[in-house]
Amino acid sequence: MALAHPRVYVYIQLPGSFDWVPCASLVVREPGANLFEGTFTYGQRYLKRSGVVALDPFHLPLQEAPHRVTRLKGIPGAVRDASPDAWGRRVIQAKLHRPDADIGETEYLLHGPDDAAGNLRFGLTRDPAPHPRKINRTHQLQALIDASQKLDQDGTLPWELLESLEPGTRMGGARPKVSIEDEQRIWLAKFPEESDRHNWQRIEYATLELARAAGLDVCRARIERVGTQDVLMLERFDREWNPDRRACARRGFVSGLTVLDAEDGITGRERWSYPLLADELRRWSRDPQADRRELFRRMVFNAMVTNTDDHPRNHALLAAGSGWRLSPAYDLVPQAQMSLERRDLALTVGRFGRAASLYNLLSQTTPFGLSQEAAQAEIDRMLDVVRGWRDRYRSHGVDQRGLDMLERAILPPSFFAMEAPQAIEP
Numbered sequence: 001m002a003l004a005h006p007r008v009y010v011y012i013q014l015p016g017s018f019d020w021v022p023c024a025s026l027v028v029r030e031p032g033a034n035l036f037e038g039t040f041t042y043g044q045r046y047l048k049r050s051g052v053v054a055l056d057p058f059h060l061p062l063q064e065a066p067h068r069v070t071r072l073k074g075i076p077g078a079v080r081d082a083s084p085d086a087w088g089r090r091v092i093q094a095k096l097h098r099p100d101a102d103i104g105e106t107e108y109l110l111h112g113p114d115d116a117a118g119n120l121r122f123g124l125t126r127d128p129a130p131h132p133r134k135i136n137r138t139h140q141l142q143a144l145i146d147a148s149q150k151l152d153q154d155g156t157l158p159w160e161l162l163e164s165l166e167p168g169t170r171m172g173g174a175r176p177k178v179s180i181e182d183e184q185r186i187w188l189a190k191f192p193e194e195s196d197r198h199n200w201q202r203i204e205y206a207t208l209e210l211a212r213a214a215g216l217d218v219c220r221a222r223i224e225r226v227g228t229q230d231v232l233m234l235e236r237f238d239r240e241w242n243p244d245r246r247a248c249a250r251r252g253f254v255s256g257l258t259v260l261d262a263e264d265g266i267t268g269r270e271r272w273s274y275p276l277l278a279d280e281l282r283r284w285s286r287d288p289q290a291d292r293r294e295l296f297r298r299m300v301f302n303a304m305v306t307n308t309d310d311h312p313r314n315h316a317l318l319a320a321g322s323g324w325r326l327s328p329a330y331d332l333v334p335q336a337q338m339s340l341e342r343r344d345l346a347l348t349v350g351r352f353g354r355a356a357s358l359y360n361l362l363s364q365t366t367p368f369g370l371s372q373e374a375a376q377a378e379i380d381r382m383l384d385v386v387r388g389w390r391d392r393y394r395s396h397g398v399d400q401r402g403l404d405m406l407e408r409a410i411l412p413p414s415f416f417a418m419e420a421p422q423a424i425e426p
Contacts, residue, residue: 008106010079011128013119013250014051015319018242020121020128022046024055028074028106036105038074041066053319055079055120056254058283059261071268073105077258080105081316082120084112087176115179115186118238118253119319141226144178145191179236186236186248192229198402200333201232206396207305207332213392214385216297219328223397230397237328238318252319253327256312259284264313272312273348274299275367286323289369293378296368298329300379302345303356304386305334306409311346334409342414342421357417386411 010024023046028038042062046052054062056078069076075083083105084092092111093100109122121128176191192201205223212218220235239248257264259280262271278292285291295315302310309331316327337343344354350363358379365375389410390403398406 011121036074038069039066040076081255082116119250186239188234190232201230202397206393214382217328219330256315278367284324291326292368308335336405336408352420359420
């Protein structure tokens, strides 16, 4: 059994500040097999400071009493959102020379990247280390690509390469990636894998640009050519450049999984739902009307392109002043499928479960603040753009082989179904 460290300290960069301050401690115990109990406690000094913020205003409100956590292996959702993703865990396993089963969740926090998602860091002492280490630059991209592919091949790396290959943040999926500083911005660089049959960097870039043209709020992206390979560069929307300090301030970040107060995997799927997430936006968002409409567009777009990796961690909110707003869209990748009869998204769409079809998209529009007519108008407007996807992908460098594959993903016949089948699983 992986043993959790007895105490982890949580540090935060408060709004309007570049200083790190201790805000809380976390202890995770394992009282039995596959049972976890976390105790999250805000520090007394933190509670007495001016301008402090809750990591999660609804599940971790500011209070002296400890918060008890049993979900997500005892890690509060807002804390877990700053933990490394699947790729980052592989990097940490290589660094520690230990398998996943022997590494506790708090160890992943402690060995995670200094430049984690949001405005949190972690350590073993009450006060944070003075400075995080420097971020990689674009001139290091080739070495970082080589390092990621070496790790992908045999799971090992020389120590000097491991020191450069930071664990990835939660933004951007499970593919190899690192943070890069360039053009006075922080970017997430997503690398090719040797096993790739398609140029997924160009495909994801083209999908983001298609979504932008269809009216979605999408993260800024570009392709960086490195030798004969492409790297997808995604601007970190949880960072904000400050010209006076010539540095990036950090913004609070919580995933849709945290907002929904749900579990990962099969056990938490009863709360994996677009309508439920829209309902939560009514209390979380500073502009719930705009954010709920935006969430509807993203649900529709995911259905149009068969992005079935739209799980709750691929939706997020950013701290905005005294409240929160839906983050720009990210990690939009079509998934080619053979079935023509039905496509399912990861989240519940409407009254007919996860079915990615018009009859389901239009079955429950009220949670998004839309009438049936307004929802249909949004879909029609988006269709006018998405129907031209082939020319757009071709203009962004997607080759014919990639286009042929995407024919099985984008606007499948099942999307246009207006009537639900007689028997349909929820």
